[in-house]
Amino acid sequence: MSSLPDLQSSFTQLIAAPSISSLEAKHDMSNKPVIDLLQQWFTELGFECQTPKVNDSRDKHNLVARLGQGSGGLLLAGHTDTVPFDEGRWNSSPFELIEKDNRWYGLGTCDMKGFFALIVEALKDLPVSEFKKPLTILASADEETTMNGAKAFAKETTVTPDFAIIGEPTSLKPVYMHKGHLAQGIRVTGRSGHSSDPAKGLNAIEVMHKVIGQLLKLKQHLSENYRENAFSVPYPTMNFGHIHGGDAANRICGCCDLHLDIRPLPGMELADLEHMVLNYLAEISAAYPGSINVSTLYPGSESFAGDANSDWTQVVEQLSGQQAQVVNYATEAPYIKQLGCQTLVLGPGSIEQAHQPDEFIDLAYMKPTIELLKKLIYKVCIK
Structure with missing residues (x-):
């Protein structure tokens, strides 16, 4: 039975x-x-x-x-x-x-x-x-x-x-x-200090502002140059899902974190997307040596x-x-x-x-x- x-x-x-x-x-x-x-x-x-x-x-x-x-x-x-x-x-x-x-x-x-x-x-x-x-x-x-x-x-x-x-x-x-899925974390490490003398520090939020500007350019590049009309959203998407930086209004922000999500179309390799992110941030990384770190939050799909x-x-x-x-x-x-x-x-x-x-x-x-x-x-x- x-x-x-x-x-x-x-x-x-x-x-x-x-x-x-x-x-x-x-x-x-x-x-x-x-x-x-x-x-x-x-x-x-x-x-x-x-x-x-x-x-x-x-x-x-x-x-x-x-x-x-x-x-x-x-x-x-x-x-x-x-x-x-x-x-x-x-x-x-x-x-x-x-x-x-x-x-x-x-x-x-x-x-x-x-x-x-x-x-x-x-x-x-x-x-x-x-x-x-x-x-x-x-x-x-x-x-x-x-x-x-x-x-x-x-x-x-x-x-x-x-x-x-x-x-x-x-x-x-x-x-x-x-589609696939890539989740990356970007950390900007600045130098904290008293807000009354900004030149003595490096404001991580201000650098992150530049980073986001470049990522928005990458987002536009992806939407304009890759397409698969079978999808309801026919282009690769990028989403800024989390951001945190600083601890007080009167302190120069010493660290700022951004988490982003990219959804590639078939035929787009995750490794190629990772290189795109690095390339778009290369000029900022050169201007602020050692301040920008890009990592994978968890294994992509x-x-x-x-x-x-x-x-x-x-x-x-x-x-x-x-x-x-x-x-x-x-x-x-x-x-x-x-x-x-x-x-x-x-x-x-x-x-x-x-x-x-x-x-x-x-x-x-x-x-x-x-x-x-x-x-x-x-x-x-x-x-």
Whole structure:
């Protein structure tokens, strides 16, 4: 007799197992409890499971579950971690599944632990003994921070699927292209002193003013010289997200920090963007030797470009009843694509609920997602 939980129970158990990823050690959590649950369920379904530890992580693991032999087949991928939650802004516990207004609320319902529960539910009704091509499940670590789980899998695995689906929330619309992400910190170190004699110091805020002026020129250059009309925002964006400097009106500011975010189009390498930033600031750096430091805040994410006209895109469009689209946010797709497989991002729920207080997934997605997963698995692994 099967001990697999029903769909609501599997959602409940996954949400009750905190798996927050954070660059700050005090907020970061191991994802091992989620990995253990998934390993138990997929093992019962007949999968061979491995749970390799991810290097350079705080006790993070991937799950690689495989059913069937040989090369090719289908990879269903997703991440086991969540973002931190806003204390006091949730109307219920983030780690308790709450049903209200035909929605399931909880941290990870939409983005995206719930996807694995839906895979398990789809597999219950499939003749797994009849698989002609292998099905692989990747449950990765640290997507919300470094993407080290997906990067390690792409580097180390011997799995060679023909096709891949990454189950991020896309409202069940296939996504074949998205932008990347680069986050940089710029620190200007000046010389503090009494405000009554500015010449005796170096005001870091004034130097940062010059820095921002150059970055605005770079922002304009990016918007005027790079374009992909498939995107709703068809150019690379730059955002100044954080700035801090100084401590008193009557002191010359000795230090000023700026954090910025750049979203490159497919075909733009992160390393090239980093060089652009340095080149645009070179003249100021020469005028104020040793005062300007540019660093990467956290590992960036490459952009992703699949093929809107590929056989796989056309199959998924037909089975989902939705036309393939592009999005502005980043996923693990560029690393999964390194396996040589045709890759799409497609999953239940809306990205509008991701990273929000009271995250939820609408129950209207449950049956269509399960049916679509069955069709995709049958198409690739059984037919």
